[in-house]
Amino acid sequence: MIARLLLLVLAFAAPAARAEQLLLSLSAERISITSNFTGADLALFGAIERDGATVARASTYDVVVNVRGPRGSVVVREKSAIGPFWLNADQRRYIAIPAFIATLSNRPLPQIAGDLMLQKLTLGVDALVPPQGRRTDIFDPDEPNFRQALMRLRRAEGLFVENGQAVTFLSQNAFRAAIRIPGTAPLGRYDVDVTLLADGVPLTRDSIAFTVIKGGVEQRLATASRERGVLYGLATALMALSLGWLATVIFRRD
């Protein structure tokens, strides 16, 4: 972790004085989940500020936006044939994995920077899901399969996204990124890290955040179920009983 931080510092220290600066703004800082929630669209606007002393660059800018949802632990299980049955056998645990990752850029990541630099800057799904083997093993040859499976399954669910066209430049120094939050997105804080690059070299980085919360009724129900479980259960049971009773009254055949 410290080594990575050092690398980051070095990476940013390279182009001498910070010539460019980012100004970021999100279309909303809070997404509220209500009964008709099926996902949300956010727009991120960014402006690139340059001080007068900066020499004009020959090349154009690249922007990479990393959206990271709240982190949680996941277990990846592998089914194996045990006799005639296919049952979960082997498993690996991955801790502090973002529940949602979107890496948005103005062109595909491999064209923006090399693999090593992307890893160093933790840009892209691959860099945000670090390999985590079993602690007891020095070398875990099966681990890559589990990690690949985790990324494949989350991509299929639309929770891990890489889009090389989601960032569009409005002018030479202004850009816009379209962030799509799916209906199954988990609740919590989402960090939006924006990295500005040119010629595969990072120039500056800034971040902004938004939160996904449950709206009025949904929030109250979820809180009630969590904090007043017994009461919530009794109320649900009472609702079931009274609806069952109501049905006998409505459909009474005498």
Place this chain on the structure above:
Amino acid sequence: MQFYLPIAELPIDVLMILGMGAAVGFISGMFGVGGGFLMTPLLIFVGIPPAVAVATQAAQIAASSTTGVMNYWRKRALDLKLGAVMVAGGVVGTFLGVLFFNNMRRIGYLETVISLSYVALLGSVGASMLVESARAIHASRKGVRPARRRAGQHAWYEGLPFKIRFHRSGIYVSVIPLTVLSVFIGFAGAVLGIGGGFILVPALIYIFRVPAAVVVGTSLLQILCTMVFATVMHAATNHSVDVVLALLLIIGGVFGAQFGARAGMKIRGEHFRLLLAILIFGVAMRFALDILVTPAERYSVTLTETPR
């Protein structure tokens, strides 16, 4: 029309859930079963987390069995004393079931336990019903009357101590096998999201010789009480009861059941049991396929610690 479920934490198609409730309600009305063994798997197949499916289904079964209990109560077709003994056992079973459920969920084996239990339980019950009803149909074609039990012939469990006389049912049986049965039904109900009527009714008829007139009402009383208890216990311990999902299922189920009950009157007894047997066996096979067929995707991801 999409609707966000606050506890399951995902959007779901309202019409699909109402439709599922109505379809299962129709079948349950037709066969006089709770339909939990159909609804819980269906909910899991459409993507509801298994824990939410099982816990929420308890509330739906409570509603549908309330309707049943009230109808039988009006006709005085239930044995309250027998019901009370069964409920006591059922509540103990439900308590143990929810504890087991929470532990399996914690160590990540809940889904495997649910799949295997469905295969074992529905498979064996479905298969024996298939054989029994096929034999009955065969016998009725030939015009053979089923052999009656001769006097003085007793099964081993009839000799057990702590016998109680149940006047309404006209039986004199030991509390021990009754308790074992009701604890088991309560346990299975809490873990699998089923009422257990399809096991309870035949067991009361064939093992305890409870008369057909009171058997359904009495078993519904046990299911009602255990499912109310299961709803509260699931809500209190694992917070997986989704009240919005429960409401949608109950509304769909209530209407489906009314039409199902009318359709059920047109089917003959033996065919009736054969159809139900095929249905139960089919659900078991569906779960069996999951663990017998080489899976297209061998890996699965489970969230163990909720991101906050």
